[in-house]
Amino acid sequence: xxxxxxxxxxxxxxxxxxxxxxxxxxxxxxxxxxxxxxxxxxxxxxxxxxxxxxxxxxxxxxxxxxxxxxxxxxxxxxxxxxxxxxxxxxxxxxxxxxxxxxxxxxxxx
Amino acid sequence: xxxxxxxxxxxxxxxxxxxxxxxxxxxxxxxxxxxxxxxxxxxxxxxxxxxxxxxxxxxxxxxxxxxxxxxxxxxxxxxxxxxxxxxxxxxxxxxxxxxxxxxxxxxxxxxxxx
Numbered sequence: 001x002x003x004x005x006x007x008x009x010x011x012x013x014x015x016x017x018x019x020x021x022x023x024x025x026x027x028x029x030x031x032x033x034x035x036x037x038x039x040x041x042x043x044x045x046x047x048x049x050x051x052x053x054x055x056x057x058x059x060x061x062x063x064x065x066x067x068x069x070x071x072x073x074x075x076x077x078x079x080x081x082x083x084x085x086x087x088x089x090x091x092x093x094x095x096x097x098x099x100x101x102x103x104x105x106x107x108x109x
Numbered sequence: 110x111x112x113x114x115x116x117x118x119x120x121x122x123x124x125x126x127x128x129x130x131x132x133x134x135x136x137x138x139x140x141x142x143x144x145x146x147x148x149x150x151x152x153x154x155x156x157x158x159x160x161x162x163x164x165x166x167x168x169x170x171x172x173x174x175x176x177x178x179x180x181x182x183x184x185x186x187x188x189x190x191x192x193x194x195x196x197x198x199x200x201x202x203x204x205x206x207x208x209x210x211x212x213x214x215x216x217x218x219x220x221x222x223x
Contacts, residue, residue: 025187042199042214043152044114087151096142096154096167097212 004100006088011106017076020103022088023098026069031091034062034073037102038084046073046086083107111136111204113215114159121221130185130218134202139184140156140164142201142212152199158183159205190222 003025012018024032031050032063035043049055049064061074073086085102114133122128134141140159144152145168154167158177169175172190177183187194197219201212 035214040197040217042216042217045211045213048211096157096165097144097152098154099151100149 003087004090004098006031006086006100006103008101009104009106012078014078014080014107016078016109017074018078018105020070020073020075020086020088020105021069022073022100024069024071024088024090024100029066029069029090031072031093032062032064032084033091033097034060034071035089035099036084037087051078078107080097080109113200113213115198115215115218116199118216118222119130119219121223123223124190124192126190126222128187128190128220130187130198130200130220132183132185132202132215133202134181134183134200135213138202138204138213139181140205140210141181142203143169143183143185144199144214146197146199146217148196150212155185162205169185187220192222195220195222 006022027046033048035048036046037043047062049062054063059076083086085104087102088100112141116131142157143155155169156175157165161177167180172188175185197217199214199217203210203212
């Protein structure tokens with residue numbers, strides 16, 4: 001994920017709100033995906049943005065600004081089970097997803 | 110709902126051996142992608158197929174080959190295995206070729222090369 005930048009680690013407490021930021025290259029951009037991955041398991045699709053603005057899905061929301069090459073994933077009412085790695089992935093022309101290095105979120109009680 | 114199926118889930122091989130990983134996409138998904146994820150790394154795209162034809166190629170070594178069959182399942186063939194090939198191999202599927210199509214990942218095959 002050389003063109004995608006996101007924080008390596010974040011910590012938060014149960015019930016809190018956390019925002020995970022992601023910046024990406026803007027050339028050839030065709031959509032921004034967020035996946036959740038627990039250690040040793042498959043990435044699970046969370047959200048997709050192709051137009052500017054906020055997409056809300058229950059406790060999870062994702063925002064995109066194409067002009068700034070910027071996205072964030074917002075997690076509300078954090079639960080212990082939300083402890084995982086969150087991968088920002090850019091859809092490029094073609095079919096491959098280009099993943100960021102992932103942000104490891106640790107939720108404590 | 111049916112998900113992507115991968116087999117085997119775990120595989121242990123010796124150096125220089127060969128391995129075949131299988132992927133069965135979600136029903137009615139015609140596009141399959143292969144990714145490699147090393148320890149502590151992000152998934153790296155290897156190759157993809159649409160309607161049984163290779164559609165895109167990433168960082169797949171020449172020692173690896175893959176194909177998609179008439180029933181849309183795909184196989185990743187790996188030869189002359191090296192220690193560095195030890196990784197999780199994920200298959201994902203989607204309903205089409207558009208780069209905006211959501212890719213759904215299988216549980217992965219954990220390959221260990223000794």
